[in-house]
Amino acid sequence: MSIELQRVAPAEIEARSMEIITEELGRELDPELAPVIKRVIHTSADFDYADNLVFSPGAVKRGVEAMKNGCTIVTDTQMALAGINKRVLGKFGGEVMNFVADPDVAEEAKRRGVTRATVSMERAAALGRPLVFAVGNSPTALVAIRDLLEAGTLEQPALIIGVPVGFVNVVESKELILELENIPYIVARGRKGGSNVAAAICNALLYLASGDARE
């Protein structure tokens, strides 16, 4: 078998990928949502996300505004943190935090019989400022966010990106977020998601915020 590689310059690969995604989608997406949906498909090669992603009204606009205002993004994994474009985020004065790997978070979680993600979201809430949550792994992080909102101990988030992946309570935790009123969210309905998806959504918002030519 002879394998032929396409000649595409490094700087052109992403644009060509986005063209292929647009062609294969075979239908028009809502132009406000398209850059987010396409970037998630770009990061996963999984067209299911064209149907899975659910946006609260104005979620993309609110997310872009948050990025422009130099928001704090809180992730539930080191992988999501690693995947977020910190150069662009830093340009706006934003930062990204993750508490899951802190030794005292692990200790407290063990003592209380809860997940590290739960304790991490409590730590984030204690920051006392509007946050973008980027949850790509732990359904318990989404449950904790809902509980903290109900208890009144979490300030209104700028955006909840709820895209944990998996088989136990993942579907249910996302439905909890979809029930919230007046809170902007982007949720991947069903089992699919991941730290890569969470990072891709943050990056799509960052590129929109910076007027980057990338879709």
Add this chain to the structure above:
Amino acid sequence: MSIELQRVAPAEIEARSMEIITEELGRELDPELAPVIKRVIHTSADFDYADNLVFSPGAVKRGVEAMKNGCTIVTDTQMALAGINKRVLGKFGGEVMNFVADPDVAEEAKRRGVTRATVSMERAAALGRPLVFAVGNSPTALVAIRDLLEAGTLEQPALIIGVPVGFVNVVESKELILELENIPYIVARGRKGGSNVAAAICNALLYLASGDARE
């Protein structure tokens, strides 16, 4: 709508997830490959990987041996690096390296009109020792590995994990690896893959190496 969360203790979530995956697969996997395939499905909630993953003969055994011997893993993204369990890797004296974010790699790539992934793989080859490559992003990384092997400037790798994701040259780059003879590989055929998949495969091998109860 009333959403009911299952009561599963934090420590039980992964085991329960693996049970669900086993049930839903509905067929027996090769027992040597099952822990790797199931961990990739666990990280993606995508059962396509039960069919996509291609293993050279003995690849899992060779990968586990490499982990036990304290190998150096080379990734092509910071995300894959972040996702690999460095506690278990460190227990064996292993380490994980990534050259993509180095400023002089970016500079050299730009000057030569190649990708940063290509230059990164050349840097890795220059280490002059057997490596586990964990490629979850860049098809050009796989092309570079093939070219370096043909040129005789790369030592026989312990294992090539070839799971880049995407739309331009991704399918082709993986076919190049599948053509290699006498080199252990684990490849996700087709467009799918990702840094999360690359990390999940490394972790599956690490848990097998450490006799971890996790599948």
